[in-house]
Amino acid sequence: MTATQSAKQPAGKTVTSGKPMLAFRPLPVPQVDVRGFWGDRVDAVASRTADILYERCVAARMLEQIDPDRPSPGVVIPFHSPSPDEVSFTGNEFTGSTVTTQMFWDSDWGKTIETAAYSLYRRRNDALEARIDAVIDMYGKLQQPDGYLSSWYQRIQPGLRWTNLRDCHELYCAGHLIEGAVAYYQATGKRKLLDIMCRYVDHIADTFGPEPGKKKGYCGHEEIELALVKLARVTGQQKYMDLAKYFIDQRGQEPHYFDEEARARGADPKAYHFKTYEYNQSHRPVREQDKVVGHAVRAMYLFSGMADIATEYGDDTLRVALDRLWDDLTTKNLYITGGIGPSAHNEGFTADYDLPNETAYAETCASVGLVFWASRMLGMGPNARYADMMERALYNGSISGLSLDGSLFFYENPLESRGRHNRWKWHRCPCCPPNIGRMVASIGSYFYGLSDDALAVHLYGDSTARFEIKGLQVELVQTSNYPWDGAVSIRVEPQAPVEFTLHLRVPSWCRKAALRVNGAAVDLQSVTSDGYAAIQREWQRGDRVELELDMSIARLFANPEVRQDIGRVALARGPLIYCVEATDNAGQLHRITLPRTAGIEAHAEPNLLGGVVTLSAVGTKEAAENWDSGLYRTDPPAVEETKLTAVPYFAWDNREPGEMLVWLRDG
Numbered sequence: 001m002t003a004t005q006s007a008k009q010p011a012g013k014t015v016t017s018g019k020p021m022l023a024f025r026p027l028p029v030p031q032v033d034v035r036g037f038w039g040d041r042v043d044a045v046a047s048r049t050a051d052i053l054y055e056r057c058v059a060a061r062m063l064e065q066i067d068p069d070r071p072s073p074g075v076v077i078p079f080h081s082p083s084p085d086e087v088s089f090t091g092n093e094f095t096g097s098t099v100t101t102q103m104f105w106d107s108d109w110g111k112t113i114e115t116a117a118y119s120l121y122r123r124r125n126d127a128l129e130a131r132i133d134a135v136i137d138m139y140g141k142l143q144q145p146d147g148y149l150s151s152w153y154q155r156i157q158p159g160l161r162w163t164n165l166r167d168c169h170e171l172y173c174a175g176h177l178i179e180g181a182v183a184y185y186q187a188t189g190k191r192k193l194l195d196i197m198c199r200y201v202d203h204i205a206d207t208f209g210p211e212p213g214k215k216k217g218y219c220g221h222e223e224i225e226l227a228l229v230k231l232a233r234v235t236g237q238q239k240y241m242d243l244a245k246y247f248i249d250q251r252g253q254e255p256h257y258f259d260e261e262a263r264a265r266g267a268d269p270k271a272y273h274f275k276t277y278e279y280n281q282s283h284r285p286v287r288e289q290d291k292v293v294g295h296a297v298r299a300m301y302l303f304s305g306m307a308d309i310a311t312e313y314g315d316d317t318l319r320v321a322l323d324r325l326w327d328d329l330t331t332k333n334l335y336i337t338g339g340i341g342p343s344a345h346n347e348g349f350t351a352d353y354d355l356p357n358e359t360a361y362a363e364t365c366a367s368v369g370l371v372f373w374a375s376r377m378l379g380m381g382p383n384a385r386y387a388d389m390m391e392r393a394l395y396n397g398s399i400s401g402l403s404l405d406g407s408l409f410f411y412e413n414p415l416e417s418r419g420r421h422n423r424w425k426w427h428r429c430p431c432c433p434p435n436i437g438r439m440v441a442s443i444g445s446y447f448y449g450l451s452d453d454a455l456a457v458h459l460y461g462d463s464t465a466r467f468e469i470k471g472l473q474v475e476l477v478q479t480s481n482y483p484w485d486g487a488v489s490i491r492v493e494p495q496a497p498v499e500f501t502l503h504l505r506v507p508s509w510c511r512k513a514a515l516r517v518n519g520a521a522v523d524l525q526s527v528t529s530d531g532y533a534a535i536q537r538e539w540q541r542g543d544r545v546e547l548e549l550d551m552s553i554a555r556l557f558a559n560p561e562v563r564q565d566i567g568r569v570a571l572a573r574g575p576l577i578y579c580v581e582a583t584d585n586a587g588q589l590h591r592i593t594l595p596r597t598a599g600i601e602a603h604a605e606p607n608l609l610g611g612v613v614t615l616s617a618v619g620t621k622e623a624a625e626n627w628d629s630g631l632y633r634t635d636p637p638a639v640e641e642t643k644l645t646a647v648p649y650f651a652w653d654n655r656e657p658g659e660m661l662v663w664l665r666d667g
């Protein structure tokens with residue numbers, strides 16, 4: 001199958017072993033050309049980030065680790081270090097506060113390959129393609145005759161394979177390389193890495209599974225589950241899908257695999273650094289879980305895999321668990337930006353409503369993971385409960401992780417900064433750059449869901465999509481200045497008249513929406529369910545759908561249980577959350593109050609931050625006055641008027657460094 005052929009299929013070949021639910025598949029990346037807002041982001045990734053990722057991986061010495069023709073670099077990131085946030089590692093056990101990231105460098109290569117693959121759809125880049133081919137050749141040489149492949153265990157810690165699934169990311173790395181392999185095959189038609197990874201997965205399937213003599217394990221960092229689903233879909237191999245299901249079903253079962261594995265290597269299972277298996281969501285079998293706990297990225301990847309398996313196997317028991325977990329996340333544990341995981345300690349969740357702003361960890365990867373999970377929930381049918389959240393995480397807490405020019409990154413995405421949180425070129429744990437890179441470069445595949453007789457429009461934006469339904473080719477052209485403007489015009493161009501249902505999301509942030517088909521108004525209430533308006537008709541060439549989504553500015557308030565946000569207000573317009581930055585507001589942002597009575601205006605600023613809509617209002621501010629160097633006094637501070645300007649949160653820290661604040665004082 002060539003790249004072009006695979007692009008013609010909705011999402012690869014479907015394999016199921018149960019009864020699939022109403023399956024809506026995303027359109028493959030090359031079937032959606034994005035322009036406008038997302039076009040700019042994809043161009044930044046395709047023209048800069050994709051190359052930068054490769055170059056910075058090389059600079060970090062990752063190439064030396066995977067190239068069997070060069071001497072091994074040995075341990076580049078030290079196990080023992082005086083710095084408290086360095087890893088400390090004794091034998092095969094972690095005792096430090098973080099783990100060495102070098103053992104998952106294969107995952108960085110996997111995501112870098114994936115980013116490059118999607119970028120090649122956008123823009124030919126022969127030099128990058130040749131570099132990726134060379135990386136793939138190295139992996140080909142490195143692979144052992146039995147199919148095993150891990151640069152860490154082959155080059156740095158030989159002889160220890162499959163001895164510490166809990167901590168050492170072995171299957172996680174396999175997962176990212178699988179995803180890279182699938183994307184690269186689809187983008188270039190080259191199947192070398194795909195074949196390498198199929199051989200490796202065959203070895204994994206011989207090693208793990210319910211059959212006697214096989215290991216009953218699963219990875220301490222979920223990822224391989226969702227990757228195996230992709231591999232099964234593209235190869236049509238049912239056994240890859242079954243292996244994904246096995247890893248999900250087996251997680252958290254007793255006797256606990258991580259206990260037994262620790263004992264087998266002579267370690268005390270209780271000496272686990274993170275103390276509880278909640279950290280990696282193996283504290284209970286997945287169908288019994290009802291709270292989002294532990295490491296946020298791990299949780300998101302697990303839930304994404306569960307959603308895929310729920311869809312593929314028609315497994316309602318998984319869907320019910322996922323809905324419980326979704327409620328828990330979105331009603332008690334989510335930043336308004338779509339960021340998740342407030343704590344640096346476990347890179348994850350703490351207690352309900354614990355959402356500190358300045359110390360928010362809110363890892364870029366975690367928001368990206370939320371996008372993955374939400375998009376997979378949409379596989380079970382259009383539902384704005386998931387799509388609205390996907391949009392929130394997409395436009396805010398995930399893309400905040402990438403500078404506008406595609407060259408600098410955030411790992412943590414706080415909602416308040418005193419000016420010292422700035423974008424960096426690289427990180428000792430560089431998981432986020434290629435994660436945001438691959439997500440942005442593949443954004444087209446999040447726009448739509450296609451079933452046998454329906455197309456769901458999850459995201460709006462200037463773009464053209466091509467798909468096949470009932471054996472006919474259809475082109476769907478969205479003309480819009482979204483997210484700056486809520487007017488969306490959709491032209492449907494079927495090859496010949498064809499009947500199908502077009503589901504259009506009416507976002508929950510929109511308080512007034514209007515819909516017209518070929519100029520005739522449609523009563524939205526009567527056609528909308530689960531937040532999607534359904535238009536069923538025989539579509540003819542040139543049919544036009546117009547959706548008007550009111551983008552009034554909204555003041556958002558947090559549940560008073562969120563102690564950090566009480567008495568505060570955040571600003572939103574459409575899907576975008578706003579923040580104030582020092583550069584527009586002369587600093588001391590903590591002094592600013594936005595009175596309830598203040599009018600807020602939106603201004604299109606084509607020359608600012610690549611073209612944004614800013615919000616402005618007249619607020620108040622404690623004046624700079626002489627306190628006679630005292631700290632406290634009985635007279636309240638003087639208050640003066642101040643003009644306040646807010647910019648979209650995703651665009652912050654793209655100018656001179658300074659303070660930033662999302663939650664303003666509400667007056």
Ligand code: FUB
Pocket residue numbers: 104221297298347363365429431
């Ligand atoms: O452990 C692999 C990745 O590194 C995780 O997903 C991130 O949270 C970071 O710790």
Ligand code: ZN
Pocket residue numbers: 363364365366430431432433435
């Ligand atoms: Zn990350």
